[in-house]
Amino acid sequence: MKLTVLGNNGPFPAKDGACSGYVVENNKDCRSGNKTLDSKGLVILDLGSGCLANFQKKFDIEDISFVVITHLHFDHMSDLLVLRYALQVKGRKMDIYLPKEPENVASILKCDEFNLIYIDESSVIERDSFILNFMQTTHPVETYAVKINNHFVYSSDLAQPEDLKDFACGVDTLLIDSALLAKQKSKTNAAHLCAKECGMLAAELNVKRLILTHFPPYSDLRQYLMEASTYFANTVTAEILQEY
Numbered sequence: 001m002k003l004t005v006l007g008n009n010g011p012f013p014a015k016d017g018a019c020s021g022y023v024v025e026n027n028k029d030c031r032s033g034n035k036t037l038d039s040k041g042l043v044i045l046d047l048g049s050g051c052l053a054n055f056q057k058k059f060d061i062e063d064i065s066f067v068v069i070t071h072l073h074f075d076h077m078s079d080l081l082v083l084r085y086a087l088q089v090k091g092r093k094m095d096i097y098l099p100k101e102p103e104n105v106a107s108i109l110k111c112d113e114f115n116l117i118y119i120d121e122s123s124v125i126e127r128d129s130f131i132l133n134f135m136q137t138t139h140p141v142e143t144y145a146v147k148i149n150n151h152f153v154y155s156s157d158l159a160q161p162e163d164l165k166d167f168a169c170g171v172d173t174l175l176i177d178s179a180l181l182a183k184q185k186s187k188t189n190a191a192h193l194c195a196k197e198c199g200m201l202a203a204e205l206n207v208k209r210l211i212l213t214h215f216p217p218y219s220d221l222r223q224y225l226m227e228a229s230t231y232f233a234n235t236v237t238a239e240i241l242q243e244y
Contacts, residue, residue, distance in 0.1 A: 001026045001152055003175065004058060005213070006044075006051040008238040010075045010157075010179060014217030018240060019048025019075040022175065023059065024148055026129045041065040041128030045146060045154050052079040052086070054241060061086050065128040068119075069098040070156035071143035072105040080109060087113040097125060097132075099142040119144060135167040139191050147171070157214065159191045161201040169205045175238065176201075178212035178224055195224040199231030213238035 002025045007018025022045045042059065044051075044067045055061075061083075069077045080096065087094055093113055100106060100118040109116060121144070125132040134144040137158035145167060146154045153168040155176040168174050179192035193201075195212060202210040210232050212224050221237040229235040236244075 003244040018050025021051030046076040047079040066095040101142040137163040195227035199228035202232040210235040
């Protein structure tokens with residue numbers, strides 16, 4: 001699988017930045033039970049402000065198999081509102097997997113161009129060479145971490161590292177919310193992890209690689225990298241339009 005970062009900021013984009021959004025590609029067959037999911041696929045995980053423009057620098061809208069929105073905060077889903085118009089122009093309809101709550105936000109997305117499919121912890125998506133599983137995380141709104149083909153986990157936003165302890169154990173790559181530094185988390189009841197927690201969690205879960213993301217705009221990413229890598233050496237920061 002290949003991960004491409006569309007945006008790495010939250011809760012708003014920096015100059016020349018973009019909020020949370022990621023592309024996962026899989027060009028290999030994937031087995032689920034007795035069947036083989038044999039088509040190539042491209043899935044978008046979250047689509048925050050600025051992501052749709054960045055997506056088109058590497059891909060075409062026609063390439064998208066489906067979209068997963070981990071939670072309905074605008075820095076993770078606002079570009080869906082303009083993706084709708086792109087699909088309208090192209091005469092397409094697309095499956096959007098998302099939480100049901102907050103209902104007043106979910107209702108904004110009801111349109112002819114989107115087939116809205118609501119997810120919970122029991123949901124399993126098996127299509128286009130992907131198998132996706134979900135785990136609810138601790139956040140102010142209904143939020144889900146996503147596991148793909150048992151090799152990759154995207155944490156989405158979370159306040160408690162314990163949320164991922166069974167879900168992400170032993171995966172190849174953990175893409176994780178690292179919105180804070182340790183000194184900041186100690187001073188606030190934040191709904192996000194700090195880089196120290198991310199590094200400690202990666203070591204405990206025995207993952208192979210840790211990718212930090214969801215940085216406040218204008219942050220010095222070297223500070224986050226230094227803090228996390230003290231506890232887990234194979235750590236990198238998510239860089240916009242980079243592939244992993």
